[in-house]
Amino acid sequence: KRPAGTPDKALARPIGKVGVIGAGLMASQFALLFVRRLRVPVVITDLDQARVDKGVAYIHSEIATLESKKRISADEANRLRALVTGTTDKADFADADWVIEAVFEELGVKQAVFAEIEKFVSPEAILATNTSSLSVEQIGANLQHPERLVGFHFFNPVAVMPLIEVVNTPSTNEVTLSTAMVVAGKLRKNAVITRDTPGFVVNRLLAKLLGEAMHAVDTGTPFEVVNGALDPFGLPMSPFELLELVGLKVGAHVLDTHHAAFPDRFFESTNLHRLAEHGTILARDAKGRVTGFDKKAVTIVAG
Ligand code: 3HC
Incomplete structure (x- = not known):
């Protein structure tokens, strides 16, 4: 049945x-x-x-x-x-x-x-x-x-x-x-x-994770602290790697959609929009492995 x-x-x-x-x-x-x-x-x-x-x-x-x-x-x-x-x-x-x-x-x-x-x-x-x-x-x-x-x-x-x-x-x-x-x-x-609700189920959860990570950075927490603090969850990727995988523009759009639908529960991030224009958050070696944070991205967030 x-x-x-x-x-x-x-x-x-x-x-x-x-x-x-x-x-x-x-x-x-x-x-x-x-x-x-x-x-x-x-x-x-x-x-x-x-x-x-x-x-x-x-x-x-x-x-x-x-x-x-x-x-x-x-x-x-x-x-x-x-x-x-x-x-x-x-x-x-x-x-x-x-x-x-x-x-x-x-x-x-x-x-x-x-x-x-x-x-x-x-x-x-x-x-x-x-x-x-x-x-x-x-x-x-x-x-x-x-x-x-x-x-x-x-x-x-x-x-x-x-x-x-x-x-x-x-x-x-x-x-x-x-x-x-x-x-x-x-x-x-x-x-x-x-x-048919904003973010369905998975992006609702993802927007929380990525939105909180960006909000921490937006309010002065360095990128490194956010990445390190999330390691204990055993996620396959840090929030910033995940943002780059999803695409920074798509990520910013997902956060905007959630903020518009539930303004009291989701943050919007102007820094993420600036980073999306710049194109990258992470520095990588020739093989694409993450080596740290992109210097320009750090200065963008520092204002
Ligand atoms: N295309 C095809 N295959 C890929 C791939 C890609 N882009 N990236 C990785 N793979 C394959 C590799 O070829 C490898 O396969 P193999 O064992 O047959 O050789 C396997 O995945 C594992 O890859 P790696 O060993 O290189 O690396 P990892 O073990 O670190 O796994 C990962 C990579 C699967 C991407 C893992 O880091 C992961 O699960 N990350 C999280 C991804 C995630 O959360 N995605 C959801 C994003 S949200 C979204 O898409 C929704 C949107 O609406 C916003």
Whole structure:
């Protein structure tokens, strides 16, 4: 018997082709996962050919890494490469059964992306958004069929992080939810169904950690103390490494969204916005290993 709130898997639509909108870091990572685990054609698009090419090149390089680590055979690598195509023509999405976006994290941008793609996709296609903290219901506000939209939130690095948040809006229907759960299973991820609330569950927790870390720095605690003080938790990364992994701009956006939704519970950080403009907090060696804090970042915070 299904636990209450779990959709009937028998309702899930089969996925014969995947469309990915956005060819940035998150989109390229999950495009690779879709091709690897679903073994169906994956078409990836972005604003221009240069961005598309960069995304496809990333996927090819990750396939080469899997091959060199002997995780996949040369034949398998060739099969996966052949299943990935880049395009700037949305007509290539006409036969996609599952279309997922990871474009710029701004409501108007995502609304426009979905309103446009709905003109090209079949009426049965399921639409998914990788938004990390925007309202999925609002993202679908301009859709003809908002019942086919679901949140499908991956974590970075996609290949390693075991969870997907499946965001169930008041409009999402059971076929859509069921398909999302089945797709997550095929991707070999744990899926949890969350309500459509700011930050869902994971980013609500993450925003607390990162927001408190930035607030400590904003109010005069040196970076080193914050990093050191958090070591006892045994986290795989310090808050500032995690901020850089997530992307400083994305991190600042996540904090802003939480502050706007719950001003009495979450801090905003002007320093994080300044650091995002600068581009880095940590100093690293040629191999990317953290060696300390970036000198300019320290002076930015010191004011
Ligand atoms: N892509 C693919 N694989 C990657 C990767 C990447 N970007 N980064 C690491 N890996 C793989 C490595 O290849 C390695 O795999 P292998 O064993 O097959 O060789 C494995 O992960 C472990 O990597 P390392 O040994 O190099 O390093 P660590 O053991 O330190 O692990 C880590 C790296 C998994 C990134 C770990 O530090 C970690 O879990 N960090 C926390 C990440 C986290 O919390 N992410 C969530 C961010 S929040 C988010 O994304 C939501 C958004 O909405 C804001």
